[in-house]
Each structure stands twice: as structure tokens, then as C-alpha cells.
Amino acid sequence: MSTNENIVIVAEKDVDVAAIRHGRQPTLTGCPWHDVNEMLQSVGLRPTRQRMALGWLLFGKGARHLTAEMLYEEATIAKVPVSLATVYNTLNQLTDAGLLRQVSVDGTKTYFDTNVTAHHHFYLENNHELVDIPDPHLVLQKMPNVPEGYEISRIDMVVRLRKKR
Template sequence: MHEAHSHAEPRLNGCPWHDVNEMLQSVGLRPTRQRMALGWLLFGKGDRHLTAEMLYEEASQAKVPVSLATVYNTLNQLTDVGLLRQVSVDGTKTYFDTNVSAHQHFYLENNHELIDIPNAELELKATPDVPEGYEIARVDVVVRLRKKG
């Protein structure tokens, strides 16, 4: 169940800064200095799962002057336009995934880490009937793991 987006998914190649600019413009977001810097941190390192706090910490270390509120706003804007996928682990932890393809996750409870489950390893046999006028947008499965012993 892959979400359909009205925009063509831009491919990251060449200079990441240029790619982030194109990516933002392709979904109608103005490439402000803060969006550019946060996008560069988010998308310049391959597929990642980050909380707002983790990205804020990275931004601080990279000397990017942003508030935590700006980080949250930017992550939500990028999610709304389909560049990020939001994965809720429990009531208190929300991760933002740079891989928006259909896939599921392991959550490593001991170190609070979210990692991808390869698609072939999880099979959903059936989905429930949905109320009239609704359709399933996507199914999120989070398999929680903890160290033995």
C-alpha cells in the first residue's frame, strides 16, 4: 500500500544542498534557510529515523540556529507534503522516517531505536472492513524488541 503523491519523487544526486532546494520546491515549500539546513541534516545521510529532539540536537551540534518548535513545525510540514513518514512508537515517542515507501519497523526498547523490517519478512494476511466512506491509507506495524535476559 504505497501512498500516491501528486509530485514526482525527486532523486537525491549531486550536491545535497541543491537536492534539498529542489525537493522543497517540488512540493511547494519555500526553501527558507531553516528548512534548507534541517532538510540537509535529515536527507543527507540516507534513510533515517529521527525524533524532533534528535534532529534538534544534530542542528545544535551543526551550529544551526533553530528552536525546538521550528524543528517540530518543519518535520510536520515535511510529513504533510509526503517527504517524511511519521511513526508513533507509543504515546510519547514519534519518529520521522526519511523512507516514505511501504515498510514496517522493529523498535529496540533498550536503546529507543527504530529500524526497518525488510518488506519480505512481514506478511499481512488480511485487513479489517472499514466504515463506509473510508479507505485504508497505510498500515503501520511496530514490532517491539528487547534484549534477552
């Protein structure tokens, strides 16, 4: 049985390739193979079998936050034959291409966010879970002075939450 036969396609919807090219999040409710193929090709990545399968797992469930280990576990359950190193490499390639957003927590845990629009996160310490902050109007009032020769490329705010004791 090929990898394509192991994955059930939930919904048929065309990828908003123009949104990807302009740095906006495409609207996806299910991600058929041809959509993943278009996403990869639109950013200059070759649609290998492993990239296609990992892309389907990543983008087929809407906006979400995953670590490499979480994606590797999903791939294992879906019987996608990939190594953890391949998962890391693919996540980094997709991030470099602008299809994912990397969010670091504690410097030891890195999440990959399928929502590449500008937004911030809550980190639920007890659950080790990253969730979007729903307020799009959240504003950082004062920016730090940037060293000469540098510019701010992106601001990632992670607000850490824990259950009250």
C-alpha cells in the same frame, strides 16, 4: 559565518524529483543544498534558510529515523540557529508534503522516517531505536473491516523487540 558555511557537503548527486512526485523514495547518498532546494520546491514548500539547513541534516545521511529532539540536537551541534518548535513545525510540514513518514511508537514517541516507501519497523525497546524490517514481502493476512465512509490510507506495523533476559 552564515549557516551555509557551517555545513560540509559530502557528495554531489541530483535529486530524483520525479520519484518524489510519484510517491517513491528518491535515491540520495549525500544531499547538497541544490538537491534540498529542489525537494522543497517540488512539493510546494518555500526553501527558507531553516528548512534548507534542517533538510540537509535530515536527508544528507541517507535513510534514517529521527525524533524532533534528535534533529534539534544535530542542528545545535551543526550551529544551525533553530528552536525546537521550528524543528517540530518543519518536520510536520515535510511529513504533510510527503517527504517524510511519521511513525508513532507508544503514542508518546514519534519518529520521522526519511524513507517514505511502504515498509514496516522493528522498535528496539532497550535502545529506543526504530529500524526498518528488511523483508519487503511481509504481509498482513487479514485486514479489519473499515467503517463506512473511510478507507485505509496506510498500514504501519511496528514490531517491538527487547533483549532476552
